[in-house]
Amino acid sequence: MVENAKSAVNAEEGPVAPSLLKERRVEDAATLKALADPLRLAILDVLLAARESGPLTAKEIAAALDEPQTKLYRHIKQLEKVGLIAVAGTRLVSGIVESRYTVAQTSLRVAPEIFAPGSPIRVDAYDALLAAMDRVRGDFRAHAAADRIDFTTSREAGASGLPGMFTHFTYRLTPERMRRLRRQLDEVFHELSAEGDSEAEDAVEATLFTLLYGVRPEQEADSRTDTRPGTES
Template sequence: MLKILPINPLYTITDLETLKVVSDPLRMQIIDRIGLANQLGELRTVKQLAEEVDTPASKLYYHINMLEKHGLITIADTQIVSGIIEKHYQVTAHSITIDRELFSAGTSTDERAEAIISLLDSTLDSTRADMVRLVKNIMTDDETARKFKGVQGQITRENARISLLQAEEFNRRLLALMDEFHNMSAPEGEESFIFGFTVVFHPVFGDKPAVSHLDLELTPDD
């Protein structure tokens, strides 16, 4: 039986090269899918990942190798299938963070900006891909729409003029909510599904933001 190796609680990115590696939307999806499988006590092969991220396996090998090279995923086990070695992957850590020093000494302003923007683009692109799949499913499959009626997909954008103290307090509560979501797991024996949670909380520069309020429920009422 395939077994998962011990997983570290945190992986800290300390160099720009590794940051650029995870700033690719497809690689982020790969990490997410492997991590979710690991939470269920499962490993993932390239073939399985190809189905989950809707990408031919032949186009995943390079990305898998890059993630393995930088220590973001690792081979937990291998099997011989039809005379071919099949590798089974797991993540090396439950969470990924970025060392703040990476954006200070020894890094040019342009490099820092490029790295941050690339990571932002990657995160939003991955979220967009998930949302596109959601919309297509709920708009074309009545059974799916009914099943998720009570947990409607939500897109919300808000701007509020608040003090720095209020912002710090809100940020603290938001981080606590994110931790709660990250540590959740379905009760044993109960049907479970993957839910996504993308958070962007930030100061807005400029007195006239493009949109001050947007609230959209994706799942139709009927």
């Protein structure tokens, strides 16, 4: 089940923002389906970035994404339905109720058991991961086109630029070495999470996208996934 953030609105006193979860555990198909779209992920990013300045209207979200406002309504409603965002206040504008939205959590974690063999929603989880990949790809393309990314700076030269990094490789590793690699990556993420956002004047937005997976031999994979009723194991 998804914990829906609670919100309240008082027309005279103003909106009362819902409590913000530090991390939401995703373990249901409805939430995974809501996350399986790059535009909905972009809406979450915009609201997360605005959490200090305050809730946003659909019009303000559309402006931040450079998208038509009418295109966002269905996506906003789907995110609200599963509790990923919440209405933090409303007001009457020309006879129409205008809602202001806020994000309900600062991070998301997909429950690992969803990826287990035989899980009925494993495909939904993979769709959510693929949408995240598409989201990163779109952001990277936009920033690169605007010449805001630097892959030329050499860290060995001690330059003061913003050195980007891209690495893609496939190695053969023992299971133990792969588990150790996973632990090493976890340590980096835990360190960054503990530090939190920098408030330094020269701080910049850094994106770190990591995908690590091992591919089982075909024979082993077949034995794990063939869980049909009546199948001998």
